[in-house]
Amino acid sequence: MIAETGLAALWLAAGLAALQLVLTVAQVRSGVEFGRTIRTVAVAQGALTLIAFLMLLLVFARTDLSVALVFENSHSAKPFIYKVAGAWGNHEGSMLMWVTVLSVAGAVLAALSRRVEERTLIAALGAQAALALGFYAFLLIASNPFGRLDPAPLEGRGLNPLLQDPGLAFHPPTLYFGYVGLSVAFSLAVGALLTNHVDARLARAMRPWVLAAWILLTLGITAGSYWAYYELGWGGYWFWDPVENASLMPWLAATALLHSINVLAARGALRAWTMMLAVIAFSMSMVGTFLVRSGVLTSVHAFAVDPQRGTFLLALLAIYVGAAFTLFAVRGASLREGAPFQLVSRESGLVVNNLLLSVILGIVFLGTLYPLFVEAVSGEKLSVGAPYFNSVAGPLALVLATLVGVGPLLSWRRERRPVLRKLVVPALLGAGALVTTIVLAPGMGILPRSGLVIATYLAAASIVPLAVRNPLRAPLATWGMAVSHFGIAVALAGMAANAAFTSERLAVAKPGDVLTLGPWLVQLEDITPAAGKNWTAIEAQLRASRGSGPVILRPQTRYFTDPPTETNEAAIETYWNGQLYTVVGKPDPSGGWQLRLWWKPFVTLIWLGGALIAAGGALALLGRALLAWRSRRPRERDWRERYR
């Protein structure tokens, strides 16, 4: 019954989405007011998908093996948390989660948004319904999560052990909230283009959505990077895998949008530009969904190859992106020009930020899709990896990081003061870092060295906007900006340090052997068997020391039976100045064991930086919310007095 309830809720929600679309079209064309009905329908639609999603969680929690999806992806002997998280660790479940977030976002927009002009909001709800309708069709026709099996099997096939990790419970939902949160920006942009109401008010309504989606994307990418780092046992934090790029592209677009939307909100400039970015940002989310869910690319993340679904998703992508771009082409040119600004101004700075981010986005996009394109045209197979992305996008990212220090110091409209003078101290610190690295590490590569220098400069420069005034009186949004920009410096320093100073050791060791690794002495003490609820393992006991007291690490190779798989469980020890990362591999005929050891100085800064970037976003969101709340109160008082 549970699965049928879920399926029924999904069909009903699809029906309501269709109704919502029809009503909005009717209102926009005839002008008859359906506003209240449309809002109610949007909220009901959100509630229904939420019910469907809860039903899916329920069948997974109970391991109801008569549901095909549960049979294929779960197992009764799995820990409870992975039973529940397994609900979205597969294609159908994750698409249902995608649609749930989409329609719940629509419901929230309908219920809470009072800042947008009414007609624009109605048109936006229509766009949101059109989006939802396509993805309901995809779920119900090509990816039904609630299909039954008769007779019910006795045991499930189990979940891929790589996914049996706390990361799974957290990483995909965060990313999806981010991806799909951008749908609201997309719908609002489409609505505003339809009604020709692109103005500061729209930007202020759109901004919290973009900010929230961007924070979650940042967190999702950071968490995903750490998950891959410790779970895959390869010691890397970013592989330029198409699936990773699929989350990076919406993030790049959202970052650009986040900056340009401030120009629109504060100055009424960059109208068409911001609408374009809003359309691109969610288009990138859909491209990402297509890449991940169609299995079209070779990827460590692609779990299944299913061309029918791929075609369906590609068609949806073409329809939505095509329609939005056509609308933009028709309406974009007739938008009112934005407020003017001088060449040296905050606006120009943000334009440069947007241009650089767009170029990086373009480079990542082309590099990610190039293999598909070549294969479609010539049948040749190729892959594009780190050498391309690092050497082409890397230098641009460094230029951008340098300018991040300058932009926030410019004033709106026109800058008359010599801004660069405020950056003397950061520039001196950067020069100091350059001299230090040349003296201490003459053999460093050019990218890591520039990374360290620019990170040092930016860490100081990001604080300047707070330091030039009384920091305690600066608005929260300014604090947020400073924290985010400081986070970029921190992450950059981590990446550069990891690239430049990592020591690696790969060797065969017998119990008792001692290996040297950078400043460490690592002794293999013993190899013992271990077991968990649904796995058995070989565990190495390593004693690592550098001067002070030793530490014991226990990396494992785990063997799962359902499905039969091995995974390497790295043992990682974190210090303030780096991480010791150990992996145990296969036994050697001579009686030794393969060990792979890394000492990665300051690698943790990468994820700390990511967290800081997101925290800055959260501060800005909080600051804006407080401002909006404060500015609303007097009006409410007005209203009360008028009706007294």
Add this chain to the structure above:
Amino acid sequence: MKPKSQRLVLVVAAIIAMAAAVLLAMWGLRDKASYFFTPAEVASGKAPEGRAMRLGGMVERGSISRQPDGVTIRFTMTDGEARTPVTYRGIVPDLFREGSGAVAEGRLERGSFVADTILAKHDERYMPPELGNLAAEHKAGKTLEK
């Protein structure tokens, strides 16, 4: 600047940026994309020596041998038509076994493939798309043998 000409400047800037992205990407892709080859293509001399590339195929049964240092392995990659020897220093991935599919990243040196990374079938259901046809053919071949 007048609003009209400001818009023009912005449009031109956007176009230049996009052109720059495309040019940079093309420049990078020209010599940094790594092509995928099968042992048959290596045997027929289609694969260039010394350039980053991927080699995909099945790990031949009985071909994996361990070198004295304990961390270097040699094995043969086959696609049913030809065989390429592969050398790899490192811990092989969890699902790397004889008789199953694998992709090696690295370069060709004097007819032998030196791998930097080995990607194996990711789980029981996953097969890299490049190996999709290969695996099907391999299976068909096995059925015929029986």
